[in-house]
Amino acid sequence: MEKDNLLSFRVRSLRSRKRTIRKDVEKQIIQKYKRSKELWKIRRNIPLVPLDQPYQRGFVRFFVVRDDVKRSKDGDFFQGILNKINTKMYSETRKFLKKKRKFGRRIYVEREQKLARLSTHQWNDPKLGLTTRERQYFLKREDYCPFRKRYNIYYEFIEPWRFVLRVKPNMITHYKPLNSDLEKEIDELDSFLGRHKIVGIIHKKIYGKPNPWKDRYKRDPLNSRKCVHYKMSATEIAENSEDGNILQF
Template sequence: MNAKSSESVLLLQYGLKTYRQKRRAVVKDRDKQLLSLDKKRKQLWREERALGWEELKHPYQRGWKRTFVLREDIATGKKSSFYRNLLQKINTVQHSSSKNFTKKKRVRGKKVHKPREQKLREFYDYELDRVRLSQAELMLFTKLIYYSQQRKIFRMKYVFSEPWCFVLKVEPNMITKVQKHDSSLRSNIVQLENYLRKKHLEDRITKLRNGSVHWWGYKIYDLKQRDFNALRNQTLTNILDQHWYNE
C-alpha cells in the first residue's frame, strides 16, 4: 500500500477532511456571508424608502419639465376621456435647466444648440400585458418591425399612430416635497457599500445571485443576418474542385 492510498484510508477511518474539502468549506462559508451582506443592504434600502416624504413649507423651482397634453379640440371633443386615459399610459417627461430644451451638438467643428426630440412611449411585445391596454387603445398602435444593431436581431414594437392628438407643454418643475432622511440609516448604507466596493465583492455577489456576472443577451445573433464565409469548413480539395476551372 502506497502513501497516497494509506492517507485516504486514514481520512476515511477518522472522518478527517481533505485539503480540497477544507478549501471548499471556506469558500462556501464566505459566499454565505456575502449573501447575508447583500440581504442586509437590501433591507436597509427598503427601510430608507419606507421613511416617506416630507412636504416643503416653501416650494422652489428646479429647471423645467416638458410633457404631452391633449390638444384643445381633442380635450373638448367626445373622446376626451378616452384619450386622457390613454395619455396617462404613453406620456413621457423630459427635464431641462433651460426652457428651450436644446442640446449641444458638434457640427463641422462647431458646437450648436439643437432641439431635443421627445416622443410618446413605445412598447415592445412583452410589455403589452404589463401596460394593460384595452382593445380599443391597442387599435391605435402600429406594429413596427426593425433591425436592432445592438442585438443583431429583428425586434417588434408598437408605435402610437395618432401623435397629432397631443402637443408638448413646458412648465416649471416645482419641488414641493423631499424624501425624509435618517442619518444613522444612511451611515450604515454608505459603510456597507464602501466595504463591498473597496474589497471588489460586487461581482462575486452578482454571480452568486444571478449565476453570471455578464449579461449575454446582447450576444444573440440572427443566423439569417450573419454574413457566412462560403469557403468556411471546406477542404482545399473541394474549394479547388468548385472554383478552379481547367481550360
C-alpha cells in the same frame, strides 16, 4: 489500531476545508446582497415631507391632449392612453436646448421629445391595463440592437398628433428626509458588493450564468441520425401528396 483509524477518519482533507471556507464566504456575500436590497426598499419607502416654502427648479415639459381632441367625445379615451405613454423632460430654461457639433463648431438645437414606446413586457403587463380598443392605436415595430445583436420588439402610438407639448415651472413641494445611519450602511454595502470578484460571485450564485460547454457540444436535431431521413421541405411534401405518392418513414 482502532483509535488510529478513528482519528484518520475525523481529520478533514485540505480540499474539504477549502470548500467549507468558500461556501461560508459565499453565504456572507448573499446575506449582504439581500441586506442591501432591504435597505434600498426602506429608503425608497421613506415618506415625503412637505416644504414650508416651495421653490422652483427649472422647467418641465410634458404632453397634453389637444384642445379640439379633448372637447370631442373621445377626449377621455385619449387622455387615458396619454396617462400610460406620457413622458417628462426637465431643463434649466424654457428652451430645452442641447449642444451639438456642426462643421467643427458647437451649436444649440432643440431637444426632441417623443411619446413612450411600450415594450413586450409592458404590452402584456396587466398592471398597465391596456384595453382592446386602446391596443388598436398601437403599431408593432422592430428595432435592431447592434450591441445585443438582435431585434427588439416595441409598440408605438400611431396618432401622436393628438397630443401637444406644454411647458410649466418645475416646483419642488416635498423633500425626502435623510437618514445618516441608513445611508452609511448602504454606502458600505455598495462598496463591498461592487468589487470585481464579489460581482462575479453574485452573478454566479444568485442570477446564475450560462454553461458555454453545453452550447458548444449541443447536438443539432436536424443533423442527428434520427432526423436525417426526414429532411424534406414543405414544398416537396405538398408535391408528393399531389402526385399521390405515399411517404414511408
